[in-house]
Ligand SMILES: Nc1ncnc2c1ncn2[C@@H]1O[C@H](COP(=O)(O)OP(=O)(O)O)[C@@H](O)[C@H]1O
């Protein structure tokens with residue numbers, strides 16, 4: 001049997017409803033193009049409100065939700081008049097420092113309207129590599145849940161340079177999911193999921209709805225990002241999927257640009273689901289590495 005299923009017809013829905021309610025803990029990763037308008041760099045506050053409503057609904061049913069949010073550079077660039085250019089490292093740090101404040105303010109305002117607080121957690125690669133730091137971060141996240149604050153994580157961009165950074169929030173989110181033993185990592189992006197090729201390059205590319213094993217064939221589908229602020233494209237999302245699946249966490253990639261993006265996934269909207277071995281209900285032949 002194939003290790004992935006390609007959606008063959010034009011119906012924009014998944015055949016299986018995703019049971020997000022089954023997880024105690026979820027990590028939701030928000031891509032730059034969702035939080036910041038791609039043309040103006042302005043925060044998409046109305047959209048953010050609908051995401052937060054979804055998050056609060058999950059919390060109300062007893063789940064813990066951690067948000068990993070990109071967008072600091074995209075939002076900050078607008079404030080330093082560099083929206084149209086690829087930024088040099090120093091300028092990127094400045095943009096991130098400015099943008100991060102704006103983003104957190106938007107999360108805070110939206111959560112406050114619903115009676116919740118927000119906790120900003122900025123992580124570097126050392127925070128994830130070092131066991132003691134990982135334990136400290138886990139503890140902090142747990143405390144935030146207890147006091148009714150939703151953790152919003154980003155990479156500590158002002159200190160991140162090549163070699164000492166995670167580099168993209170797909171991997172960061174996967175490592176956070178691993179750190180907190182999340183049941184689901186939901187990657188909200190500007191595409192419905194993994195396609196057989198970059199759909200922006202080939203409109204005939206087909207959506208892959210389910211991946212049980214990241215084979216070289218799957219890896220060959222992924223390209224990097226043509227977007228101005230997106231980092232890594234599908235390449236880093238597949239690396240993230242590997243990290244998550246190895247940790248027993250299912251990962252979902254879905255387009256998050258419309259209102260209530262988590263509700264859309266739960267209602268069976270289009271997505272790619274990466275299912276780890278421990279959640280797969282069929283049989284797996286270790287000898288042939290095949291699913292049946
Ligand atoms: N096989 C593929 N399937 C879907 N998207 C792909 C693929 N290969 C490359 N991409 C690109 O990846 C982009 C999403 O990644 P990115 O721009 O980094 O978004 P985000 O900000 O959500 O992380 C898509 O817009 C698409 O152009």
Ligand SMILES: N[C@@H](CCC(=O)OP(=O)(O)O)C(=O)O
Nearest residue numbers: 032070071072073168169231
């Ligand atoms: N830490 C960066 C995000 C980098 C990143 O991975 O962006 P994206 O590919 O849009 O998730 C920022 O906040 O601008």
